[in-house]
Amino acid sequence: MPLLFESCTFRYPRTSRPVLDSLDLTFPPGHTVLLGPNGAGKSTLLSLGASASKPQAGRVRYGRLDSAARKHVRGYRHRVSWLPQRPGFLPGLTCREHVAYVGWLKGMSEREAWRAAPDAIARVELTDKLNRKVKTLSGGQQQRIAIAQALVHKAELLLLDEPTVGLDPQQRRRFLDLLISLRGSAHVIVSTHDIGDLDEAFDGVVVLESGRARFQGSVDRFSAHARPDCAPGRRLESAYASLLEGAE
Numbered sequence: 001m002p003l004l005f006e007s008c009t010f011r012y013p014r015t016s017r018p019v020l021d022s023l024d025l026t027f028p029p030g031h032t033v034l035l036g037p038n039g040a041g042k043s044t045l046l047s048l049g050a051s052a053s054k055p056q057a058g059r060v061r062y063g064r065l066d067s068a069a070r071k072h073v074r075g076y077r078h079r080v081s082w083l084p085q086r087p088g089f090l091p092g093l094t095c096r097e098h099v100a101y102v103g104w105l106k107g108m109s110e111r112e113a114w115r116a117a118p119d120a121i122a123r124v125e126l127t128d129k130l131n132r133k134v135k136t137l138s139g140g141q142q143q144r145i146a147i148a149q150a151l152v153h154k155a156e157l158l159l160l161d162e163p164t165v166g167l168d169p170q171q172r173r174r175f176l177d178l179l180i181s182l183r184g185s186a187h188v189i190v191s192t193h194d195i196g197d198l199d200e201a202f203d204g205v206v207v208l209e210s211g212r213a214r215f216q217g218s219v220d221r222f223s224a225h226a227r228p229d230c231a232p233g234r235r236l237e238s239a240y241a242s243l244l245e246g247a248e
C-alpha cells in the first residue's frame with residue numbers, strides 16, 4: 001500500500017512558518033530513500049507518517065487508513081513502525097525487555113513480544129547483549145537496539161530516521177543487507193545523509209527541500225542527474241548536489 005501525504009500542512013507551536021505547506025507526496029510500496037538538507041522537513045514528514053504527530057491541515061493515509069482518524073489510529077500504528085531520529089530508552093531495562101516492551105506497545109501480547117524480541121535483536125547482531133541494560137551499550141549499539149525495536153512487530157511499513165547514525169562501516173553494510181532482506185516482506189522509507197552506496201538497497205528516491213519534493217523517482221532517474229565527469233562511485237552524491245544546485 002502507498003503512504004500518502006495529501007495537502008499536508010504542519011507547523012510547530014510558536015513558529016511563524018509551516019515546515020510543510022499543502023504538501024502532496026506519495027511513497028509507493030518498496031524501499032525509498034528520503035534525502036534533503038538539514039531542516040528540509042524529513043524528520044517532520046516521518047513523524048507525521050508514523051502518526052506520532054498530526055497535520056493541522058490535510059491527511060496522511062496508509063492505504064485506506066487515516067493516521068489521525070480515531071477509528072484508524074490503532075490499526076495504522078500497528079502497520080507502521082518508526083525509528084525516530086533521537087530514540088529514547090527507558091532507564092533500567094535490558095535490551096530484551098526494551099524491545100519486547102515496544103512490541104507490546106505496538107499491539108503484540110506480552111508473551112508474543114517477549115518471544116519476538118531475541119529475533120529482532122539477532123537481526124542487528126546483538127544477541128550477546130540480550131540481557132545487558134540498554135544504557136550500558138555504546139552509542140552505535142544503542143542505535144542497533146533502536147533498529148531492533150522498529151523490527152520487532154514485523155510492521156508492513158518501516159519509517160527509519162537516520163538509522164545509520166553512529167554505525168561503524170561494517171554495521172552500516174549489515175544494515176543495508178538487512179534492508180535488502182526485508183524486500184517482499186516490508187516497505188521501507190529511510191531518511192539519511194549517508195548517500196554513498198544506496199542504489200542496491202532502494203528502488204526510489206525522494207529529495208525534500210524546504211518542505212517540498214525537489215525530486216521523486218527511481219534510483220536510475222536520480223543518478224541520471226550526476227555530472228557526466230563524476231567518478232563512478234560518486235554518481236549518487238553528484239546527482240544530489242546537481243539537483244540541489246538546480247543544475248539539471
Ligand SMILES: Nc1ncnc2c1ncn2[C@@H]1O[C@H](COP(=O)(O)OP(=O)(O)OP(=O)(O)O)[C@@H](O)[C@H]1O
Binds near residue numbers: 019038041042
Ligand atoms: N520541535 C520543534 N519546534 C520548532 N521547530 C522545529 C521543531 N523540530 C523541528 N523544527 C524545525 O522544523 C524544520 C524541519 O526540521 P526537521 O527536523 O523535520 O528537518 P530534517 O530535514 O529532518 O533535518 P536534519 O537533516 O537536520 O535532521 C527546521 O526548520 C526545524 O528548525
